Amino acid sequence: MGKKDSLVSKGRYELRYRSDQCLNCGHPLDVSDKYCPNCSQANSTKKLTLKDFLDEFFSGLINYDSKLLKTLTALLAKPGTITKDYINGKRVTYTNPFRFLLSLAFLYFLMFTFNNNFDNLDRAASKFDGRISAGVPVAYNVKSGAFSTDSTELKKQTANVLAQLDSTDPGTKDIKDGVDILDSLMVAVNLKKVNRDSLMAADPAGYFKSVEEDKSGDGTFSTKMEFFGRMIQLDTLYSFQQAQEKYNIKSSFSNKMAFQVSNSFLKIVDHPSRFINSTISKMPFVIFLFLPVFAVFIWLVYIRKKYTYTDHLIFSFHNQSLLFILLILSLIIDAIFDVTSAAIFIIIFSVYLYLAMKKFYGQGTFKTIVKYLFLNTIFTFLAVFAVIMLLTGSVFTY
Ligand SMILES: [Zn+2]
Structure with missing residues (x-):
């Protein structure tokens, strides 16, 4: 911003409103300063009118918007370049990678839970719930698709199956014997359970x-x-x-x-959708514990490069952000056209990731492919481990 430009300002930036001291931080100011060089507040002593107030709000918003747009286009159009720019000092142009990824992760998992209605799980669970806790064998009627806990129904179905067997077939006797053994086992198990239940209750x-x-x-x-x-x-x-x-x-x-654990399990069985939603809502935080661990592996693989650990971490933040952008696009497309497009976007991401690695680390095709495969394997292992930890943690704390 030139001196000339800052001197010919209008509105609350007019010269007569300029002060020799910043109203926000007290930093000494020159009359030519349109903004405080210390805290970047506008150098103006004018009382805020409603218009000024709105201007300030919208310029902040537009400023953020243009940053966001620049980040998005750089990220999408030039794999690996945005990270290079960012770590080489071009920072104000782009949004902070950490904040960017966090917002995208929240947005994605929010959309994901909106898109997937887990309520039908609740209904399925409530059908089974009573029977599971009662410990009664369940008979399944193939024709009607209905479940029955009626023991005579169970016997009838078994008898039906047995009647259909050819008695001259030598295998039939084995099956009949097997059914008898199963039957007595079932009675024994149930008796033991009933026994235990009555002991517990008494x-x-x-x-x-x-x-x-x-x-x-x-x-x-x-x-x-x-x-x-x-x-x-x-x-x-x-x-x-x-x-x-x-x-x-x-x-x-x-x-x-x-x-x-048993309290959690009962709650989960009662309302699986609530559990799934609460687990998914923790995912963004898991990603922020997970990526720093993953970045250690990138750092090891590229240990002879001049990049620091933080550089690798920013690289993984940028790529993870792009993955979320693609997954969000996929959710939107799925919702509009009633298709399942995630696989296509995962393929796009795989290609993108390769290009980004090649550009950012500047190594040849062979080296890049080997490292690409190795890092993706590590990523998968870590991701599975993280999901298992998250699920276990969720059960214990739910
Ligand atoms: Zn200031």
């Missing part, structure tokens, strides 16, 4: 004590979980504290965990 505190004293079983944790699950369902148990007081349960780590 004397919860005593039952839990016996579980804790039973050092032989490696299924102790799952037995505890089963106990808490049952008690939460039967006895409207709300918290671990309540369980402690009611059933005289020790406050050990394994007891707390067993309570927490």
Whole structure:
């Protein structure tokens, strides 16, 4: 901005409103300063009119818009170049890579949860819920597609299947024997379960004590979980504290965990969609823990390059941002045309990533391909690990 330009200003930038000191930070100013060189506030002592106020708001907005547009076009049109520009000092032109990625991640996962209605999972879950907790065998009617818990229905279906078998076939006897064995096993399992359930219900505190004293079983944790699950369902148990007081349960780590996990599981089975949505909403944060780890691998692969760890991290932020942009486009296209376009955009991204690596690191085709394959393998492993950690964490804290 030239001196001439700043001297011929209108409105609140007029010379008569200029001050010798910044109103925001107190930095000494020259009459030729249109903005404070220290904090970049406009050098004007004029009282804000509504018009000035709106001007300030919109210029801020447009300024951000043009930055965003420049970032988007540079990112899309010239793979790898934007990172080069950015780390070489061209920063004000573009939006901050960290903030850019964070906004895109939020936008993407928000759109993703809007697009995918997980409510149908809730309905499916509520159909099964009662039966799972009751521990009753379920008969499936192939014709009507309906489930039945009626044991006579179950027997009838088994009898139907058996009647259709050719009795002269030597294999039939084996099948019949198998069904008999299964039948008796089922009765035994159910009896054992009924037994345990009645034990639990009759004397919860005593039952839990016996579980804790039973050092032989490696299924102790799952037995505890089963106990808490049952008690939460039967006895409207709300918290671990309540369980402690009611059933005289020790406050050990394994007891707390067993309570927490079975409580989470019941909640998840009750409303799977809520769980899925809450897990997805954590994804943007996971990405910010995940990419810095991934950048260590990029840094190792390109250790002889002059780039610092931060440079590699910014490179991965930019590419991850582009992936989100493509995935957002894919969601929009899917919603409009009722298709599934994600695969096409993933292919576009794979090509883009290769070009970006080649441009940014400036190595030959062969070296770039080897490193590309290696880094993508690492990325996949880390991503799977991150998702497993996220799911486990979600179950334990849900
Ligand atoms: Zn200032």
